[in-house]
Amino acid sequence: MNRFFAYTICLLTAAYAHAQVNVTGIVVDKEANEPLTGASVIIKGKDGKIKKFSSSKTDGRFSLTIPSVAGCRLEVSMMSFAKQSIPLDLSLIHI
Amino acid sequence: MHLTVPKALLVSTMIMLAHSGSLAGKDAPKAEIKISYNYRHLFLRGSDGVVEISNRYILLANQKESKFYSPQTEYLDSLDSTSEGRAVSRQLMDIGVKRYLETGDRSAVPHNDGDIYVFKSIPEMETAVYDKAGMIEFGHYTEPFAEMEWAIGDSTKNLLGYECIMATTDYHGRHWTVWFTPDIPIHDGPWKLCGLPGLILEANETDGQHSFIADGIEKSDRLMQPVYGKHRYEKMNRIDMLKSLSAYYGNMDGAVRAALENLPDGKRAAISKAPAVQPENTQNIDLIETDYRK
Numbered sequence: 001m002n003r004f005f006a007y008t009i010c011l012l013t014a015a016y017a018h019a020q021v022n023v024t025g026i027v028v029d030k031e032a033n034e035p036l037t038g039a040s041v042i043i044k045g046k047d048g049k050i051k052k053f054s055s056s057k058t059d060g061r062f063s064l065t066i067p068s069v070a071g072c073r074l075e076v077s078m079m080s081f082a083k084q085s086i087p088l089d090l091s092l093i094h095i
Numbered sequence: 096m097h098l099t100v101p102k103a104l105l106v107s108t109m110i111m112l113a114h115s116g117s118l119a120g121k122d123a124p125k126a127e128i129k130i131s132y133n134y135r136h137l138f139l140r141g142s143d144g145v146v147e148i149s150n151r152y153i154l155l156a157n158q159k160e161s162k163f164y165s166p167q168t169e170y171l172d173s174l175d176s177t178s179e180g181r182a183v184s185r186q187l188m189d190i191g192v193k194r195y196l197e198t199g200d201r202s203a204v205p206h207n208d209g210d211i212y213v214f215k216s217i218p219e220m221e222t223a224v225y226d227k228a229g230m231i232e233f234g235h236y237t238e239p240f241a242e243m244e245w246a247i248g249d250s251t252k253n254l255l256g257y258e259c260i261m262a263t264t265d266y267h268g269r270h271w272t273v274w275f276t277p278d279i280p281i282h283d284g285p286w287k288l289c290g291l292p293g294l295i296l297e298a299n300e301t302d303g304q305h306s307f308i309a310d311g312i313e314k315s316d317r318l319m320q321p322v323y324g325k326h327r328y329e330k331m332n333r334i335d336m337l338k339s340l341s342a343y344y345g346n347m348d349g350a351v352r353a354a355l356e357n358l359p360d361g362k363r364a365a366i367s368k369a370p371a372v373q374p375e376n377t378q379n380i381d382l383i384e385t386d387y388r389k
Contacts, residue, residue: 027110036112038158038217040280040292050247050260053292055282058218074110077280078158079127081112 023088024063027056027076035060039078043088046071126155126162129315130294132285134209137304139380141347150209152307154285155319156294160216161283162319165209172323212322213287215240222287225322226336229343230350234331242266243290254296255312262291268385269305273298279312286383305383337387344382 027039039056043064051072052064066072069088077083134150154163174180174187187205194203212225220240228234248261252274259274266288273284277293284295285307296309322328331339343350381388 025110027112030112036158038282039110039112040277040282042277042292049249050277050292053247055217055292075277076110076112077277078112079280080158083280084110084112086110 020065020067021069022063022065023069023074024061025074026060027062027078028060029081036078036081039076039081042075042077043069044073044075124160124319125157126315126317126319127157128155128279128281128294129313129317130154130156130285130296130309131311132307132309134285135306135308136383137378137380139344139374139376139378142374144374145378145380152209152285154283155315155317156281156283158281159218160214160319161281163211163213163215163286165207165211167208168210169212169320169323171205171207176323211286214319214321215283215287215289217282222289224287224333225325225328226340228329228331228336228339230347230354232339233328234336234339235328236331236333236336238287238333240290243288245291247291255309257296259296260293266384268388269300269302269383271298271300285309300383302379302381304380333384334387337382337384341382341387 023043025041027036027041028034029036035058036056037058037060039060039062041054041056041062041064042050043052043066045051052066054062054064056062056076072088074086074088075083076086130153132152132154134152136148136150138146138148140146150165151167152163152165154161156162171184174184184205191204195201210227214223214225215221216223221237222240223235223237225233225235243264243266245262245264248263250261252259252261254274254276257276257278259276261272261274263270263272265271271288273288273291273295274297275284275291275293275295279294280292281294282291283289284291285298288295288298288307294312295307297307299306
């Protein structure tokens, strides 16, 4: 199955050491182009351990807050769908 | 140069998932997965004292909703919901009682296994429960998912071939330790337990009186039927329901005796045995939720 996915990440850098990072997004069925409810959304640290988790709501949206995204990955999974894993490292900026 | 920065960093993404299999039907609540659980619990059964009871439960789930129920109980409830079914039920009871009188085998008499039905809905973010509330009373209530907050631990173990992570919560008077697997990404589990980023395969409360362990997982497209005989279940406050159930269990012999002394046709059954002595509850055996005692 074609695992192509599209995403947009906007990163705003901050000088404050104690700034929280809000990670928000929308989970969408690539074929039907419809939001997906109940997708499992996990932020894993460098050590592979779960730092924060949530699930996508009725409109497909999710929102998580963590102290730092350095070395973290965002994993989104749902039964019958291919799992997606995205690096959240601050050193990567895509526009 | 003074740099004005926002208080929060914003990382915004749109994740598109590639479909890898067939979707569940839109019209009927069809499951995608079926998990069988063994619910083991300690129970103070009148004059018998502390007994260990084992019930078989099934969790049917898809990405939006789930149903946790005892298939044996549901079979008997389904029979009672039609006149033809009630005739079959009476026949089964006659055969079972006859066998019991001949062989002493109590299991031959048709009986409910576990009594609880639990329906969870992600779109509504709530759990609906249907359960016993007394000897012949039944009740139902709903509660929001938010009442359960989890702390994920570091320990891991393998269950049924799945790597599981430990998590704990304090929920309605008991401290629960569970093992969930992110490899099965449904936020569900046995009974009312849910809200972790993976299926809960094992759950134990600290006093060792109630535990759930999964012993089988398979794909399934079974329909998640609603409860049979919904009219039997009175809308109740959860705490009142627990108090009522606890009072009944605390005096089961007395409740049966009272029923036999007040039969619907006005007769009184002859009771030759003296009232049983209720043993002391030295182990503090209690219901799966104990916050009704506050």
